[in-house]
Amino acid sequence: MSYVVLARRYRPQTFEDVVGQDAVVTTLRNAIRSNRVAHAYLLAGPRGVGKTSMARILSKALNCKHGPTDTPCNACDICRCISEGNDIDVLEIDGASNRGIDEVRNIRQNVSYAPSRARYKIYIIDEVHMLTREAFNALLKTLEEPPSHVKFIFATTAVNRLPETVQSRCQRFDFRNISAQDIEKRLAYICRTEGVQAEDAAIHTIARYARGGLRDSQSVLDQILSFCKDRISSEDVNFVLGCIDEDKILGMFDSFVKKDAPSALKTVSEILSEGKTSGECIDQMLSCIRELLIFSSCGQETKWVEFNASLVQRFGNSFTRDTLMYMVQIFSDARMRTTDSLLQRILLEMAVIKVCRMESVGSLYDVVERIAALEDRLVHINDKPAKRNEEGTPTQETISRQMVSEPDAGACCTPLAGNRDHGEDVHNGKDVWEKILLSIQNKKKSTWALLKEGRFIGFKNEEITIEFPSKCSFHKEKLDQIEEKKLVEQCAKEVMQGNVRLKLTVSKNDIPEKSKATVSPARNASDQQPVDLHHPDATVQKTLSLFGGHVVKIKKGG
Numbered sequence: 001m002s003y004v005v006l007a008r009r010y011r012p013q014t015f016e017d018v019v020g021q022d023a024v025v026t027t028l029r030n031a032i033r034s035n036r037v038a039h040a041y042l043l044a045g046p047r048g049v050g051k052t053s054m055a056r057i058l059s060k061a062l063n064c065k066h067g068p069t070d071t072p073c074n075a076c077d078i079c080r081c082i083s084e085g086n087d088i089d090v091l092e093i094d095g096a097s098n099r100g101i102d103e104v105r106n107i108r109q110n111v112s113y114a115p116s117r118a119r120y121k122i123y124i125i126d127e128v129h130m131l132t133r134e135a136f137n138a139l140l141k142t143l144e145e146p147p148s149h150v151k152f153i154f155a156t157t158a159v160n161r162l163p164e165t166v167q168s169r170c171q172r173f174d175f176r177n178i179s180a181q182d183i184e185k186r187l188a189y190i191c192r193t194e195g196v197q198a199e200d201a202a203i204h205t206i207a208r209y210a211r212g213g214l215r216d217s218q219s220v221l222d223q224i225l226s227f228c229k230d231r232i233s234s235e236d237v238n239f240v241l242g243c244i245d246e247d248k249i250l251g252m253f254d255s256f257v258k259k260d261a262p263s264a265l266k267t268v269s270e271i272l273s274e275g276k277t278s279g280e281c282i283d284q285m286l287s288c289i290r291e292l293l294i295f296s297s298c299g300q301e302t303k304w305v306e307f308n309a310s311l312v313q314r315f316g317n318s319f320t321r322d323t324l325m326y327m328v329q330i331f332s333d334a335r336m337r338t339t340d341s342l343l344q345r346i347l348l349e350m351a352v353i354k355v356c357r358m359e360s361v362g363s364l365y366d367v368v369e370r371i372a373a374l375e376d377r378l379v380h381i382n383d384k385p386a387k388r389n390e391e392g393t394p395t396q397e398t399i400s401r402q403m404v405s406e407p408d409a410g411a412c413c414t415p416l417a418g419n420r421d422h423g424e425d426v427h428n429g430k431d432v433w434e435k436i437l438l439s440i441q442n443k444k445k446s447t448w449a450l451l452k453e454g455r456f457i458g459f460k461n462e463e464i465t466i467e468f469p470s471k472c473s474f475h476k477e478k479l480d481q482i483e484e485k486k487l488v489e490q491c492a493k494e495v496m497q498g499n500v501r502l503k504l505t506v507s508k509n510d511i512p513e514k515s516k517a518t519v520s521p522a523r524n525a526s527d528q529q530p531v532d533l534h535h536p537d538a539t540v541q542k543t544l545s546l547f548g549g550h551v552v553k554i555k556k557g558g
Ligand SMILES: [Zn+2]
Pocket: 064, 065, 066, 072, 073, 074, 075, 076, 077, 078, 079, 080
């Protein structure tokens, strides 16, 4: 007896057998039980997920000698003929090879005849989207009002190519890709029944390779069985499918983490020497990077992705999202250029070296924040020598600078909170500005990071002026962009409860804010008391210049 392929031998024969299409099964069974079967069904979905099998099961359910029933006997003549696809009343038509108007005319003529032995005359048209437009038009009339003894079951992998007029006359069921777990279960069942010993990892690889198509997975299993008889190892599967050993791929990622280009290149060489192509290698890398990217963006609970457990466990947190996106770019570039076989290997190796040499990539805003932090630290370092210089008598320059800068800040501005005193105004204005900054920090950290480098100058005519030191002109430019400006103004509006415009300037005579603070510590302190800059006593003078403040009383120790 000739060999019958697994996909046919293990074709589901009852509704219970159907894998991974629970919603369709439940609805159809209910329709049969309650005698509400439509005259036309449209089964849509990817290939190899059970559409034709479902059409046959439905036909049996309707025509079984003991029916209509949702549990056809599979034993009577009619059931057996339908299972084999050669029943006289259930006509299976391939839409791809019978797509013309003549074939449809034929159907139209035949529908008027009663079924020869069963309850219904059932037309199963596979790949129905292949019919020509004329054929569809010819079919429409029959589809609208078929004789009560006729049922249509259409199956298609491209439902969008069906005219609306046809779709609207059918009850539509969407078939889903079958999950890798469901495929694994089914394959394990088949192996048990066939008396084949298969490694779990081997079954797992086949299930993932089939990408949701149960029939594909069974075809692959067939192919592997003919190669290795009754024991299936992971290696066999990788060999037959041209898959690269998972350990090697994981090893590659390990090299990426360690930035170990020699070891990554060695792995590439091993993979290629096994007869795998660079393209296959890149494809597998890309599919792993995709998993890591989805894992880091959506979390482990993401239902629509079958994560490779060992991959996400080991490398789920090893790369930033931007790094992964950059890796996709590197490998897909290499993939697109691997048409010339001579170039293939070198392109793959180049991509691997690039990834190994790559620093972790952060977003642009992260970079801006890091630069801001670095600048902060630099200013601190610069402060220290300045302090030492000013330990002695303050120079004329530092005093005049203080005198000029203070009124400068207040003079051009009206009070923010109704206070008259200029010193107080700026101070209150600063408080309000701090609040605005805080609100921005909560809304958009990158904007805040840019803005905090600026100095509050004042508030006048609904306009806040912020000045940047000339080294931060980049910050100003960035913030001058409409979106950023809008955000700041919105936050300011919320804090101050009134319209506010933002004016950004760059300082012409650069005096870093922090070094100014050392000149006049009282400006930062909460008290607004004046600073004593001169004192005849040398010790007092030194104390003053170190700590600031003013002299209330001098009590000499004994
Ligand atoms: Zn039967």
